[in-house]
Amino acid sequence: MAETMKMRATMEGDVVDVKVLIQHPxxxxxxxxxxxxxxxxxxxxxxxVATLNxxxxxxxxxxxxxxxxxxxxxxxxxxxxGDKVGVNAVDNLxxxxxxxxxxx
Amino acid sequence: xxxxxxxxxxxxxxxCAHTGPSADRTGPAADRRALIDYYKQTLxxxxxxxxxxxxxxxxxxxxxxxxxxxxxxxxxxxLDKGQKAWETPFKNGRKFSSCFPxxxxxxxxxxxxxxxxxxxxxxxxxxxxxxLKANGEEELKYGESEMGLLTAxxxxxxxxxxxxxxxxxAGALAAYEKGKAYYATRNGQLNFSCKSCHVQSAGKFIRxxxxxxxxxxxxxxxxxxxxxxxxxxxxxxxxxxxNVRAKPKSANSEEYNNLExxxxxxxNDLPMQTPVFRK
Numbered sequence: 001m002a003e004t005m006k007m008r009a010t011m012e013g014d015v016v017d018v019k020v021l022i023q024h025p026x027x028x029x030x031x032x033x034x035x036x037x038x039x040x041x042x043x044x045x046x047x048x049v050a051t052l053n054x055x056x057x058x059x060x061x062x063x064x065x066x067x068x069x070x071x072x073x074x075x076x077x078x079x080x081x082g083d084k085v086g087v088n089a090v091d092n093l094x095x096x097x098x099x100x101x102x103x104x
Numbered sequence: 105x106x107x108x109x110x111x112x113x114x115x116x117x118x119x120c121a122h123t124g125p126s127a128d129r130t131g132p133a134a135d136r137r138a139l140i141d142y143y144k145q146t147l148x149x150x151x152x153x154x155x156x157x158x159x160x161x162x163x164x165x166x167x168x169x170x171x172x173x174x175x176x177x178x179x180x181x182x183l184d185k186g187q188k189a190w191e192t193p194f195k196n197g198r199k200f201s202s203c204f205p206x207x208x209x210x211x212x213x214x215x216x217x218x219x220x221x222x223x224x225x226x227x228x229x230x231x232x233x234x235x236l237k238a239n240g241e242e243e244l245k246y247g248e249s250e251m252g253l254l255t256a257x258x259x260x261x262x263x264x265x266x267x268x269x270x271x272x273x274a275g276a277l278a279a280y281e282k283g284k285a286y287y288a289t290r291n292g293q294l295n296f297s298c299k300s301c302h303v304q305s306a307g308k309f310i311r312x313x314x315x316x317x318x319x320x321x322x323x324x325x326x327x328x329x330x331x332x333x334x335x336x337x338x339x340x341x342x343x344x345x346x347n348v349r350a351k352p353k354s355a356n357s358e359e360y361n362n363l364e365x366x367x368x369x370x371x372n373d374l375p376m377q378t379p380v381f382r383k
Binding site for chain 1: 175176178180181182331332
């Protein structure tokens, strides 16, 4: 399944407002497949790191409580237009996916 | 004497301005005007153009949450699937855009229409399937998510267009009247009609949800309900029928097509936007 990340970063005063949408099933491991009646194995993002020009500004540990196709929004102080905001996510199967956006 | 005659003439002329073709006093145009007047009285704080927001227009906090959600909706990844489906060529090399005037831009407001030759209502989804059939492809199932995502994108090409459904001719009028009758017929174990909630109780609460007014509803379908589940208009009919514990009809049934025809006509002149988010 292709994991895609959509990002937006817009300035609001001296803070950049970052919005990230990640495509991921976020299966908890507790649900059963309707047809096979077997448990769908857990497959969820468990770490999200956000960087501003390479420097870590956010480090999050996620669990099964977060819904499918998660959305995360956060604000970074001290950013300016042209800066690069990066988001790196890892899931419990070890798959990594990253996204990067230039502040508008 | 001359002044009295002038007044009488003026009165007659004004009186004549109110009469005119008899279709104006009964029939679809009159129904729609009467309902708009009704909502103007019962929901006085809401402007006509805001009817497209339904219950959101009745609650400023809900409207704020909607606006901030729509800045970057979480369904945009799902909507991309619809865009891909619309833009992918058929096996014969042609695309959906070849089946519609203007490449599919600003056409959705004309649906549904009444096809006199086929003697039935034709919905936008019918047109999509006709396009698939004409190009040797398999038709999509009505009311399911594949059709929903495709039409969510396809109809977005008509965003801003005003609903422009026509009811002209005996066949069209008969279908309109059937849709109107279905709307007003009580149904299900709870014995509610669509009218019970969306006309007689618009603005009131049913459990924790505020009821939207009927005018404006049809302008923004299919929609993503609860975030990422795409629901078509007829899919919503089914949900509402289940809510009153009635046995729903199937998508693309004659009853639902006529109902869609009636409802969309009643939202004429309102701008369309597809898809939208509802909780």
